Amino acid sequence: xxxxxxxxxPAWATRATHTAFRNxxxxxxIDEVELPTGAAYEYTxxxxxxxxxxxxxxxxxxxxxxEREYRHGVGQVVWxxxxxxxxxxxDLRAAxxxxxxxxxxxxxAQVNDETVRYLGSVxxxxxxxxxxxxxxxxxxxxxxxxxxxxPGEFVALHWVTPARLKEAVRAGVxxxxxxVAAVGWLVLNGWM
Amino acid sequence: xxxxxxxxxPAWATRATHTAFRNxxxxxxIDEVELPTGAAYEYTxxxxxxxxxxxxxxxxxxxxxxEREYRHGVGQVVWxxxxxxxxxxxDLRAAxxxxxxxxxxxxxAQVNDETVRYLGSVxxxxxxxxxxxxxxxxxxxxxxxxxxxxPGEFVALHWVTPARLKEAVRAGVxxxxxxVAAVGWLVLNGWM
Numbered sequence: 001x002x003x004x005x006x007x008x009x010p011a012w013a014t015r016a017t018h019t020a021f022r023n024x025x026x027x028x029x030i031d032e033v034e035l036p037t038g039a040a041y042e043y044t045x046x047x048x049x050x051x052x053x054x055x056x057x058x059x060x061x062x063x064x065x066x067e068r069e070y071r072h073g074v075g076q077v078v079w080x081x082x083x084x085x086x087x088x089x090x091d092l093r094a095a096x097x098x099x100x101x102x103x104x105x106x107x108x109a110q111v112n113d114e115t116v117r118y119l120g121s122v123x124x125x126x127x128x129x130x131x132x133x134x135x136x137x138x139x140x141x142x143x144x145x146x147x148x149x150x151p152g153e154f155v156a157l158h159w160v161t162p163a164r165l166k167e168a169v170r171a172g173v174x175x176x177x178x179x180v181a182a183v184g185w186l187v188l189n190g191w192m
Numbered sequence: 193x194x195x196x197x198x199x200x201x202p203a204w205a206t207r208a209t210h211t212a213f214r215n216x217x218x219x220x221x222i223d224e225v226e227l228p229t230g231a232a233y234e235y236t237x238x239x240x241x242x243x244x245x246x247x248x249x250x251x252x253x254x255x256x257x258x259e260r261e262y263r264h265g266v267g268q269v270v271w272x273x274x275x276x277x278x279x280x281x282x283d284l285r286a287a288x289x290x291x292x293x294x295x296x297x298x299x300x301a302q303v304n305d306e307t308v309r310y311l312g313s314v315x316x317x318x319x320x321x322x323x324x325x326x327x328x329x330x331x332x333x334x335x336x337x338x339x340x341x342x343p344g345e346f347v348a349l350h351w352v353t354p355a356r357l358k359e360a361v362r363a364g365v366x367x368x369x370x371x372v373a374a375v376g377w378l379v380l381n382g383w384m
Contacts (some may be wrong), residue, residue, distance in 0.1 A: 080318070183370055
């Protein structure tokens with residue numbers, strides 16, 4: 001879908017910025033910007049520590065590996081994909097497979113361009129900041145090791161059929177943008 | 193997709209919480225929680241001002257109304273749907289149609305349960321906070337009024353075919369989770 005940049009709204013100019021809050025997980029920055037009209041405007045941005053990476057994996061029977069995890073952000077147990085932060089990883093695919101292995105003990109029997117494919121990426125909220133999740137699909141998952149989870153990770157694994165997964169997304173049982181997007185990309189590619 | 197709650201990981205107990213930052217757009221809260229292991233843990237949460245609501249609308253020719261808008265969060269012009277914050281709106285559908293009309297000057301010729309349908313909702317990031325977007329689909333869009341945009345809204349409107357929209361999501365041209373999810377829900381429902 002090509003666009004003519006001349007038809008796009010102009011970018012804003014940032015005149016000054018200051019950090020209103022920062023810890024190891026995120027920073028809140030207040031930008032003083034100049035709008036296209038020339039007016040001054042104050043804009044609150046969130047900077048997150050690292051990109052997210054997640055993997056939607058299928059076993060030999062074609063079932064999908066999902067997680068139930070308590071997420072303190074929303075204060076409930078949610079359906080999600082194995083994944084985590086790509087802490088300084090140059091290779092996002094490797095980071096995704098590492099998170100998959102650590103959280104679930106599973107890995108694809110072979111790793112190549114046919115068995116592990118990049119699906120796409122989604123921003124958490126392009127109005128708030130640059131936080132983004134990159135999502136891969138992997139086929140031929142096998143149990144290869146014990147899990148090795150972070151201190152705050154308590155995860156129950158579930159294998160579900162593609163039909164049940166698609167229905168759970170359609171019906172709103174699943175609300176994590178990463179799972180919803182992954183199912184959309186797989187369907188649009190004809191891979192599920 | 194039913195689950196046995198007995199198989200779910202337990203929720204965490206919040207022992208104390210304090211607000212580390214707050215302005216009109218968001219708050220950062222630090223929770224002192226007790227993990228299921230009994231260990232103490234500090235967790236950073238984001239509280240956003242209001243839920244988001246967006247509308248993916250079709251005109252009589254079946255084309256979809258998209259926006260190009262500069263979003264200062266990511267610092268670029270992005271593809272997105274008409275929408276905004278549901279500021280205290282009890283009726284999310286009405287809030288979505290109001291945002292649609294204000295940002296684009298368009299509305300469905302008729303508003304009923306056939307012409308405006310709830311598609312679903314996605315969290316920005318269930319690990320960070322409760323920020324959520326609710327998405328509706330509307331059919332029969334017509335130009336009904338001038339636009340009335342917020343001071344920081346500079347929007348270019350585009351009508352695209354469903355085929356081009358699906359390809360743009362599949363190929364990663366569109367990365368806003370709301371658009372990606374909307375396309376997924378429409379396809380899973382057989383509505384696009």
